[in-house]
Amino acid sequence: MKKFLKPAFLLFYLLMPVSFFFVGLLFAKLIDAGKGQMLAAGAIVLGYGVLFAGLAFVTSFIIVRYTKHRYVVIANIVLSVLLVSFLLYFRIQYKNRNSPKPAEHEMKAPKPTAPAEKGNLLIWSAIPKKKHLQNPENDMGLGFFTPNFYDNPLLYFYGNVNPEKSVMEHAPTDSIVFKRRGQGGFDIAQAPPWLVPEHMKLDYDMLYFEIAALGREFAEVVVNTQTRRTALVNKYDGKIIFWPAFLLQVHSVEFPPDSNEKIRARPFEQASEVNLPYSFLKPVSIKNEWMQVELWNDDFRPIGKGWIRWQRNGKLLIDYSLLS
Known part of the structure; x- marks a missing residue:
């Protein structure tokens, strides 16, 4: 038992999982483990690092049991150099990724x-x-x-x-x-x-x-x-x-001059028509191919509500005004 508690071995137990944590991160990057995973990408890459670290920690005890003291000391030196190299590499990667965007544009313009x-x-x-x-x-x-x-x-x-x-x-x-x-x-x-x-x-x-x-x-x-x-x-x-x-943020909508569409009381073709005189149609909500609108008068005051069909089979059925 005393063999496992020597200072060189204790250091080895620490360096192995920390170093192989970074090995796992590089492996994940090499195989594009997080590619196309959006918000889950970071967790996936981190998971590879934790997995490699855990395996290295368990393996370190097996190595200590069957390895002489001087070889563990040499391994500690190698792992220390490797760990410093990983830290420098990831620091450079972090700085490059977070460098100002105008500089990136100049590089690849x-x-x-x-x-x-x-x-x-x-x-x-x-x-x-x-x-x-x-x-x-x-x-x-x-x-x-x-x-x-x-x-x-x-x-x-x-x-x-x-x-x-x-x-x-x-x-x-x-x-x-x-x-x-x-x-x-x-x-x-x-x-x-x-x-x-x-x-x-x-x-x-x-x-x-x-x-x-x-x-x-x-x-x-x-x-x-x-x-x-x-x-x-x-x-x-x-x-x-x-x-x-997009349509819910425009100023108003209207039917094109050649349109046969009508304002309906409900969002289906068989619903009764709304025949109130109006000047503008203000989008309120959208449900599938139907849009609920407020009918405004010349004073920009709502005088009623209705539903219009704004698209059919991928074809836009209305005009819209972005500003006024």
Whole structure:
């Protein structure tokens, strides 16, 4: 029993699990154990470290029983060097991961984009307030992507990607460069010449791209509403807003001029019509393909409620006004 309590052996019992804890973390990283697991990724990687540490702790007693004292001393030296190396490695990894984002952008910046032309910006800002999607087939997509330009001064666009690889393993093909205005807010300093987003009004912090498809890390967005050109963006560089949430934040909705849709008392086709005269329809709630609306008069006062069908078979049935 005294053999197991010698100082060199006690140190060995400590160094083995601590060192192999970091071995477990590296092993988890090597096999991408936490990839695609979102919030559970950290717990999975940590679990590998704990598992390796536990096995090493048990193994350390077996090694001590059958190993001479001088070999354990040598093992302690090796484990100490290994542990210091692990600590340095993970410290460097931590600093790189938490370095300022502008520096990251400078490291991987793609070829320079053209300066944003004033004429293009005027065209984008001139998109009518009451907005029906510019897709001739009226395919509404999934919703909208809006970049977080307060935290990310660049929005990268990507071409063909490998869905099995992370965003960091892909090179961007182009980008938008945002600049802060002196009086507050943001403008676009540089942008591709083909960029025509769905909505752009930066004096109201509005920049929306229609989402055509959504993946684990990428979102395919429509970057030119006239040609329906698409590109991929890192979905974590902004906010994903699906249609129900988007429509509940607009100012008002209405039926297109050629629509045969009616305001109903309840959310089904056979319900009675609501025939109150009104000026605006304010979204209140959404239930599947139906939207409950408040009917407002010219004084912006509610005079009644009803239900309208806002989409059918993936086709948008209403126009909407973002501001007024």
